[in-house]
Amino acid sequence: MQQTSTVSTGHEPERPVKGKASAFRAILSYARPHAWTFTAIALCSLLGISADLLQPYLVKIVIDDHLAIGRNDTGFLVGISLVYFALAAISFAFTYVQNNLLQYAGQSVVARIRKDLFGHISRLSMSFFDRFHTGSLVTNVSSDTETISQFFTQVLLSLIRDGMMLVLIIYFMFKLDPLLAWYAVLILPVVAIIAVSFRSYLRRTYQQARSRLSRLIAFTAENLAGMFLIQSFRQEKEQIRRFDEQNRDYLAANIRQVRSNVLFNRTFDILGNAALALIVWLGGKAVLDGAIQFGVLYAFISYIRQFFQPINQITSQWNTLQSTTVSMERIWRILSTEPDVRDPRPEQTASLQPEDVKGRIDFENVSFGYNPDMPVITNLNLHIAPGQMIGVVGATGAGKSTLISLLNRFYDRSEGSIRIDGNDIRSIPQELLHRMVGLIQQEPFLFSGSIIDNVRLFRQDISREQVIEACRFVGAHPMIGRLPAGYDTLLSERGSGLSAGERQLISFARIVVFEPKILILDEATANLDSHTEQLVQQALHTVSTGRTTIVIAHRLSTVMHADNIIAMKDGQIVEQGTHGTLMALDGYYADLYRHAKEAGSAG
CATH class of the missing domain: 3.40.50.300 (P-loop containing nucleotide triphosphate hydrolases)
Structure with missing residues (x-):
C-alpha cells in the first residue's frame, strides 16, 4: 500500500512534495513565526560588522594623516584610541545580542520541527511502519533534527554575518583603492568554480555516511530488543562480527567525508594565502612608487585578511549545508507522507457517542x-x-x-x-x-514509568482511585501490593521485572479504566x-x-x-x-x- 504525498505540518496548508527545493522551503517555513527575530539578528550583525570594519580605517587615518607627515597631536590620537575602543565594545555588544537571539530562534524552530515530526509519525498508518525501520526513524527524530539545528545556529549565522561582512569589506576596499580591490574581487569566480566542483562529491559522501549510520542504529536497536534470543542461541560472536562489519563501513564513509571536507577547506586556505601574497606584492610596489600611501596598504592588508575570513567561514559551512539539505529531505519525506487511514470529512462523520455504542x-x-x-x-x-x-x-x-x-x-x-x-x-x-x-x-507493552501511569497511560484526568479500583476489579491489586512501592513502583522498559501474567493483568486494568x-x-x-x-x-x-x-x-x-x-x-x-x-x-x-x-x- 502506498502513501500519498501531501501533508499538513500543523502550521501551513497541505501541499504536494516536488523534490529537494520543496523540502528546503518547507523546513524553512518553520522560521516564519520568528521573522522579526531574524530581522533583529540581521540588524545586530550589520551594526557589529560595521563597528569591526571601521577599526582598520581609523588606523589608516592615524598613519597617513598624522604619523606619516610628522604631526604630533596627542589629543587627536587619544580621541582615535577612545573611538577604537568604543567600536570594539559596540561590536562585542551587538555580537553578543545577535548570538543569543539566533540561538533562541534556531532552537525554537528545531524544537517545533521535532515536535511536529514525532506527532506526525505517531499518526501514520501501520503500513508506514512496515516499510521504515525503527532505527531510521530514531535517526530522523534525533540526529537529523540536530543537523537542522546546526543549520539555523551556524550556517544561517554565517550566511547573514559573513555575507554582510563580505559586501562591506568590498565596499571599504574600493573606497581605499579601486585597482587593488579589483585584483581581490577577481578571486571570487575561482571560489565559485571550486565550490561547484566539490558540491556533488561532498553531497554523495555525506549521504553515504548518513545512510550507513542509519543502518548501524537500526541494527543496534534490533539486537538490543532481541538480546534474550541472541544469548539463548549463543549468537554473540556472530552479531558482534556483523556489528563490526557495519561499524567499519560507517567508519570508512566517515573518513571519506572528513577527507573531502579537509581537502575542500584547505584549498581555500591556499587560495587565501596566495591572494594575500599577491596584494602585498602589488601594494608594496605601489607604495614604493608613491601611487598609494602606507596607511592605505596597511588598511587594505587588514581588509584582505578579513576578506577571506567570511569566504572561509561560508565555505567551511558548505558541508553542514549539504548535511542539512540531506536531513531536510529525510525529514520532509516523513512529514510529506500522509496516512493511508484518514479521518472522515466532517460531513461524512457518523454521529456516534461512545456511551451509546452497543457493540x-x-x-x-x-x-x-x-x-x-x-x-x-x-x-x-x-x-x-x-x-x-x-x-x-x-x-x-x-x-x-x-x-x-x-x-x-x-x-x-x-x-x-x-x-x-x-x-x-x-x-x-x-x-x-x-x-x-x-x-x-x-x-502487552509497558512504558518506563510507574504502574499507575502505565494503567492510565499517563492521562492525568484519570484519578489514582480509578486506577486502583480497576486493578482490584481484574485481580491485579494483590500482586501490585507486594511490590516495593506499590502503585508507584517504577517499571523499566517493557516492564522487565514483572512476569508475563502480571504484565497482562495490568493491560486488563487498562481496559477497565478506558471502558471500550x-x-x-x-x-x-x-x-x-x-x-x-x-x-x-x-x-x-x-x-x-x-x-x-x-x-x-x-x-x-x-x-x-x-x-x-x-x-x-x-x-x-x-x-x-x-x-x-x-x-x-x-x-x-x-x-x-x-x-x-x-x-x-x-x-
Whole structure:
C-alpha cells in the first residue's frame, strides 16, 4: 500500500512534495513565526560588522594623516584610541545580542520541527511502519533534527554575518583603492568554480555516511530488543562480527567525508594565502612608487585578511549545508507522507457517542492484502451481536490478526465494509474508534514509568482511585501490593521485572479504566503457564462481561465457552458455531482441537 504525498505540518496548508527545493522551503517555513527575530539578528550583525570594519580605517587615518607627515597631536590620537575602543565594545555588544537571539530562534524552530515530526509519525498508518525501520526513524527524530539545528545556529549565522561582512569589506576596499580591490574581487569566480566542483562529491559522501549510520542504529536497536534470543542461541560472536562489519563501513564513509571536507577547506586556505601574497606584492610596489600611501596598504592588508575570513567561514559551512539539505529531505519525506487511514470529512462523520455504542460488528464481503497482489483475507462475512463473545481460531497465517487489525483500522480493507452499530468504521474518527475498541495483545507493552501511569497511560484526568479500583476489579491489586512501592513502583522498559501474567493483568486494568465497548484479545494467553492463565482467564471473564469480545486463541481452551467460534483458513471462515457444534462436524476445528490436545499431552 502506498502513501500519498501531501501533508499538513500543523502550521501551513497541505501541499504536494516536488523534490529537494520543496523540502528546503518547507523546513524553512518553520522560521516564519520568528521573522522579526531574524530581522533583529540581521540588524545586530550589520551594526557589529560595521563597528569591526571601521577599526582598520581609523588606523589608516592615524598613519597617513598624522604619523606619516610628522604631526604630533596627542589629543587627536587619544580621541582615535577612545573611538577604537568604543567600536570594539559596540561590536562585542551587538555580537553578543545577535548570538543569543539566533540561538533562541534556531532552537525554537528545531524544537517545533521535532515536535511536529514525532506527532506526525505517531499518526501514520501501520503500513508506514512496515516499510521504515525503527532505527531510521530514531535517526530522523534525533540526529537529523540536530543537523537542522546546526543549520539555523551556524550556517544561517554565517550566511547573514559573513555575507554582510563580505559586501562591506568590498565596499571599504574600493573606497581605499579601486585597482587593488579589483585584483581581490577577481578571486571570487575561482571560489565559485571550486565550490561547484566539490558540491556533488561532498553531497554523495555525506549521504553515504548518513545512510550507513542509519543502518548501524537500526541494527543496534534490533539486537538490543532481541538480546534474550541472541544469548539463548549463543549468537554473540556472530552479531558482534556483523556489528563490526557495519561499524567499519560507517567508519570508512566517515573518513571519506572528513577527507573531502579537509581537502575542500584547505584549498581555500591556499587560495587565501596566495591572494594575500599577491596584494602585498602589488601594494608594496605601489607604495614604493608613491601611487598609494602606507596607511592605505596597511588598511587594505587588514581588509584582505578579513576578506577571506567570511569566504572561509561560508565555505567551511558548505558541508553542514549539504548535511542539512540531506536531513531536510529525510525529514520532509516523513512529514510529506500522509496516512493511508484518514479521518472522515466532517460531513461524512457518523454521529456516534461512545456511551451509546452497543457493540454490533458486521464484516460484509471484506477483502484485504498487505500487498495488493497477495490477498490475506478474501470475501469474508462475519456478524457479531452486541455483548457476544467470539473465538477466532486457525493456523498461523490464516488471517486472524489481520481481521482485528482491520477492525481497529490499522489498515483499510480493499473491498467490502466493516460496520459498528451500522456505521462504517471509515465514517468514525480514529480517536473515537480506538476509544470504542480495546485491544490486548499477546505481548502487552509497558512504558518506563510507574504502574499507575502505565494503567492510565499517563492521562492525568484519570484519578489514582480509578486506577486502583480497576486493578482490584481484574485481580491485579494483590500482586501490585507486594511490590516495593506499590502503585508507584517504577517499571523499566517493557516492564522487565514483572512476569508475563502480571504484565497482562495490568493491560486488563487498562481496559477497565478506558471502558471500550468492544474488546479484542490477540493471543493474550498464548505464553502463560497454566496457573497464570487461570488468573488471566478470570480477569478476561470480568472485563468481557457486558462487552462484545473477540478472542484470538492459540490455546483452544480459551474459547471453548465462547458464544460462537469461527475457524479461519487461508483468509476465509471455513467453519463457525459453538464448540460442541464444531466438534460434531468433525472438520477443520475438530482437527485443530485434537492437535492442540495431543501437543498439550506431549508437553
